[in-house]
Structures are given as structure tokens and as C-alpha cells.
Amino acid sequence: MAIEESSLDEWDKKVSxxxxxxxxxxxxxxxILALSGNSQPWIILSVIFFxxxxxxxxxxxxxxxxxxxxxxxxxxxxxxxxxxxxxxxDRLKKYVARGDYYSFPSGHASRMATSSILMILFFQxxxxxxxxxxxxxxxxxxxxxxxxLHYVLDIIGGTVVGLIVGAVFFIFSGPILALFVPFAEWxxxxx
Numbered sequence: 001m002a003i004e005e006s007s008l009d010e011w012d013k014k015v016s017x018x019x020x021x022x023x024x025x026x027x028x029x030x031x032i033l034a035l036s037g038n039s040q041p042w043i044i045l046s047v048i049f050f051x052x053x054x055x056x057x058x059x060x061x062x063x064x065x066x067x068x069x070x071x072x073x074x075x076x077x078x079x080x081x082x083x084x085x086x087x088x089x090d091r092l093k094k095y096v097a098r099g100d101y102y103s104f105p106s107g108h109a110s111r112m113a114t115s116s117i118l119m120i121l122f123f124q125x126x127x128x129x130x131x132x133x134x135x136x137x138x139x140x141x142x143x144x145x146x147x148x149l150h151y152v153l154d155i156i157g158g159t160v161v162g163l164i165v166g167a168v169f170f171i172f173s174g175p176i177l178a179l180f181v182p183f184a185e186w187x188x189x190x191x
Contacts (some may be wrong), residue, residue: 008153016087016151023146034143036136037108042068042115058071063169063177071114071165075102075107075158089147092125105157106150112137113162 023030046065084104100107116137120130127135141159144150169176 012151012153013087016145016148017138017144018091019142019152020148023142027147030143030146034108034147034149037140037144039068039072039107039111042111047087053086060122060177063127063173064115066176067114067118067166068111068152068170070169071110071162072107074161074165075105075110078157078161079103079107084151084154086149087151103150103154105161106141106144106154107158108164109137109141109150109155109158109167112140113159114166115162115164118170121166 021087043065046061049061049064078100079100082104083102084103086103112133116130119133125128137159137187141155145152145155
């Protein structure tokens with residue numbers, strides 16, 4: 001006896017399809033936007049920011065890198081537990097890391113939400129920076145749906161994971177940063 005598709009799953013696929021159909025004319029733009037949320041540039045930028053003490057305090061740069069890694073590992077673990085197939089297998093070779101066959105939750109949504117919430121919480125006095133990251137996050141999320149790499153619920157799930165990981169790390173940032181202060185102070189002396 002076959003299991004019927006749930007109404008939530010039907011809704012998710014229908015809405016995702018509508019978004020993808022309406023944005024089909026702008027695939028080049030959405031390709032670039034979607035790729036801007038990849039993990040490689042974010043990790044490389046975090047390492048560069050740490051090494052050269054750019055943008056934020058060196059200990060906060062370590063926290064950013066750690067949060068991105070934890071967020072990525074969390075989404076990967078959930079993906080391999082849930083095992084939800086992506087909307088389109090033909091897009092995997094072009095846009096998805098090898099071995100990342102599952103779509104729930106979206107790692108891109110998680111990574112972008114984590115970065116956005118940290119920008120909003122750490123830099124409250126520079127409110128426009130949080131707004132910029134929030135808009136970028138929305139753009140990357142729409143692009144992932146537009147390219148048929150994720151469903152809407154994948155994006156929502158990834159965003160929730162990212163917000164939780166970012167908020168938890170912010171709440172415990174004092175003790176976490178205290179662990180890395182000796183390393184951050186020692187690091188410049190090795191050059």
C-alpha cells in the first residue's frame with residue numbers, strides 16, 4: 001500500500017514550483033546569488049578576516065568561523081537523518097557539492113541566517129549591516145528555490161537551524177570567546 005503525499009508536502013512542492021517558474025527568466029542572476037551563499041567563500045573569508053585581523057575583533061572572527069562550521073555540521077546531520085530528495089537531480093552537478101544529495105534543511109539558508117543573526121546581534125549600532133545581511137539572506141534563499149535546489153520548507157528549516165545556532169552562540173559568546181582569547185593574542189606573534 002503506497003503512502004499518500006501529505007498536504008503540507010504538496011503545498012511545499014506547489015509553492016516552490018511557482019517561485020521557480022516565476023523567476024526562470026533571471027537564472028544567471030539567481031545562479032550568482034545562490035553561489036554567494038556557498039560555504040567555501042564564507043570559510044575562506046572567515047580565515048582571512050582572522051589572520052589579518054580585518055572587520056571584527058580576532059576572537060569574534062574565530063567565533064564566526066566556529067559558528068559556520070557548527071551550523072554546517074548541524075544541517076548535514078539533519079539532512080542525513082531526514083533524507084529528503086532535492087527537487088531536481090539534473091541541477092546537482094552544477095550547483096551542489098558532491099555527496100550533498102539531500103535538501104532538508106538548506107545549508108545555504110542555515111549559513112546565511114547564522115551570519116545575519118550574528119551581524120544583527122554583534123553590531124546593533126550599525127543597524128544597516130544587519131539589514132544588508134538579512135536582504136542578502138532572503139535573496140540567496142529565493143535563488144536556491146528558483147534554481148530548483150530546495151523547496152520552501154527546506155529554506156525555512158535551514159533558516160530556523162541557522163537562527164538557533166547563531167543565537168545560542170551569541171548568548172554564550174562571552175565564555176566561548178574567553179576560550180579563544182589566548183590563541184587570538186598569541187597568533188600575531190608567530191609571524
